[in-house]
Amino acid sequence: MPMDPENIERLIKEAIPDAEVTLKDLVGDGDHWSACVISNTFKGKSRVQQHQLVYQALKGRMGGELHALALQTSPP
Numbered sequence: 200m201p202m203d204p205e206n207i208e209r210l211i212k213e214a215i216p217d218a219e220v221t222l223k224d225l226v227g228d229g230d231h232w233s234a235c236v237i238s239n240t241f242k243g244k245s246r247v248q249q250h251q252l253v254y255q256a257l258k259g260r261m262g263g264e265l266h267a268l269a270l271q272t273s274p275p
Contacts, residue, residue, distance in 0.1 A: 201228060201229025201230050201264070202229065202230075202260060202264040202265045203229065204222045204224070204232070207220075207222060207232065207234070207257070207265065208220045208222060210256050210257055210258060210260075211234075211236060211253060211256045211257070213256065214252070214255065214256030215236070215238045215240050215252060215253070215256060217238050217239055217240065218236050218237065218238040218240070219235075219236070219237040219238070219275075220234060220235070220236050221234070221235040221236075222234050225267075225269065230265070230266035230267065231266060231267040232265065232267065232268050232269070233268075233269040233270075233271075234253070234268055234269070234270050234271070235271045235272075236249075236253055236270070236271070236272045237272070237273055237274070237275055238272075238274065238275075239274055239275060240252065240274075241272055241273060241274040242274040246272065249272035249273070250270055250272060252272075253270060253272060
């Protein structure tokens with residue numbers, strides 16, 4: 200079952216409260232998303248560390264409920 204965008208955004212914002220999250224359904228199936236996440240939390244962190252924070256926020260749903268996520272992260 201696909202994951203709805205409100206749940207994706209909620210999970211990210213629960214873990215990264217100041218996050219600005221922009222989601223786009225890439226193919227219209229609810230399984231393939233593009234996310235842009237901007238947060239002060241990312242300051243001083245490598246791109247890999249930033250992505251790890253987002254993946255941790257999704258609590259193991261990657262590869263299951265959430266099949267694919269093209270991720271862009273940055274500090275403001």
